[in-house]
Amino acid sequence: MSGLLVVKDVGRREITLERELPASTDEVWATWTTREDLEAWWGPEGWVTTVRSLDVRPGGLWHFGMGPQDAPPEVWIRSIYSEVMTGSVLAYVEGFSDETGADLDPDSQAVTVEFFGVEPHRTRLVLRTRFSTDERLEYILSLGFVEGWTGGFDRLEQHLEGTL
Amino acid sequence: MIETLAALAEPNRLAIVELLRGGPRAVNEIVGELGLRQPLVSKHLKVLSGAGVVKFRARAQQRIYELDQRRFREIDGWLESFAGLWAQRMDRLEEHLHRKGVTR
Numbered sequence: 001m002s003g004l005l006v007v008k009d010v011g012r013r014e015i016t017l018e019r020e021l022p023a024s025t026d027e028v029w030a031t032w033t034t035r036e037d038l039e040a041w042w043g044p045e046g047w048v049t050t051v052r053s054l055d056v057r058p059g060g061l062w063h064f065g066m067g068p069q070d071a072p073p074e075v076w077i078r079s080i081y082s083e084v085m086t087g088s089v090l091a092y093v094e095g096f097s098d099e100t101g102a103d104l105d106p107d108s109q110a111v112t113v114e115f116f117g118v119e120p121h122r123t124r125l126v127l128r129t130r131f132s133t134d135e136r137l138e139y140i141l142s143l144g145f146v147e148g149w150t151g152g153f154d155r156l157e158q159h160l161e162g163t164l
Numbered sequence: 165m166i167e168t169l170a171a172l173a174e175p176n177r178l179a180i181v182e183l184l185r186g187g188p189r190a191v192n193e194i195v196g197e198l199g200l201r202q203p204l205v206s207k208h209l210k211v212l213s214g215a216g217v218v219k220f221r222a223r224a225q226q227r228i229y230e231l232d233q234r235r236f237r238e239i240d241g242w243l244e245s246f247a248g249l250w251a252q253r254m255d256r257l258e259e260h261l262h263r264k265g266v267t268r
Contacts, residue, residue, distance in 0.1 A: 004254060006247040008240070010169065011178045015243055019254045027266040031257055041260035045252065121268040127250065134169035 013131040020124045025117040028125065029087050032113065038064065048073075053101060057084050062092060063101040078103060079111075088115050107136050168235045171215035176200060177208045181231065184218060188230035 005018040021028055031037040035051045043049040043066045050073055053063040060081045065073025078097030083089055091112040095105030114126040131137040172178050179198055183189060191209065195202045209229060212218040216235050220227045261267050 004247060004251045006244070008243045010172055010239055010243075013169070015246060017247055017250045017254075019250075021254075021258055021261060022267040023261045024266070027261065027264070028257075031260060037260065037264075040263075041256045042253070044249075045256070125254070129246075134173065137169065 013134065013137055015129050017127045017129075018124060019127075020118065020122060022122060024121055025087050025115045025123045028123040029090075029115055032090055042066075052099070056081060056090075058082060060084075061101060063097065065099060073099070076101075078105070082110075083112075089113070090115075107132050109136065167215040168217060168239055171212050171217050174208070174211075176204070177212055180205070180208055180212065181217060184229060184231045188228045190223070190226045190228050192226070194229065 003019060007016040007018075009015070031041060033054070033056045035054050038051050038054070039049050042064070046069065047066050048069050049064055049066050051062075051064045053061045055061050058081055062079040062081065063076070065076045067073035067075065076097040076099055077094060078101050079092040079094040081090070081092045083091035089112065091110070093108045094111050095103065095108030097104050109132060110130045112126075112128045114128075116124040116126065118124050172181060176198070180194060183194060183197055189197070191202070191205060194200075194209075195205050198205070209218065209220075213220060213229075216232055218229050219232045220229045222228075258267075
């Protein structure tokens with residue numbers, strides 16, 4: 001977990017992750033707001049991300065699918081940007097969708113990504129996710145594993161062994 | 165886990181849990197420190213112990229409540245797994261930045 005700082009606020013159903021990256025805020029911003037970049041790094045290891053829409057402005061649609069290589073995307077995500085401050089803040093409401101980009105998810109979560117320049121070539125990303133309901137939090141967590149994040153599975157398994 | 169989160173979602177119950185973080189308390193101490201009415205505190209404690217968030221032991225005529233760590237470890241484990249997803253994603257982002265040649 002190279003340097004990921006995690007703050008959990010169970011009362012607010014909110015989780016905050018912080019991570020420093022060795023590039024300028026402009027470069028890191030570009031990786032979040034450019035189709036080619038997102039398709040290159042977003043999504044679990046071994047999966048492919050296909051960006052259908054990337055309209056980075058308040059009210060704009062970010063629509064993408066994720067799936068195993070050489071197969072159609074299995075999961076479609078639709079986000080609507082709520083706040084865009086170029087180079088510093090990206091906020092969106094994220095939910096499940098289909099390949100048309102329809103809003104199929106009444107229960108989305110709010111995500112805020114902040115880009116802080118700590119040094120000229122060092123950026124601290126602060127990622128805050130707030131879940132709408134307890135059920136939602138549990139669903140998202142369980143779905144994360146379905147996406148093939150085996151690390152999560154391992155941890156869940158260890159965790160279950162430790163508590164049951 | 166849902167029962168745990170639901171039990172914590174009520175502000176007064178969360179306040180009780182935060183108070184008990186400082187150590188075990190008798191019911192009348194909780195009443196005194198939070199300024200809530202005793203029947204209300206008892207009601208919330210019942211929900212919290214039903215969800216396994218707190219446990220109690222009897223001392224003389226009193227019940228002493230304390231946090232049950234198991235539930236908190238459970239929530240912690242779930243949230244860690246979410247963090248784990250992001251840790252991997254951030255690793256991929258960093259690799260991507262290196263490939264792009266924009267890192268120093």
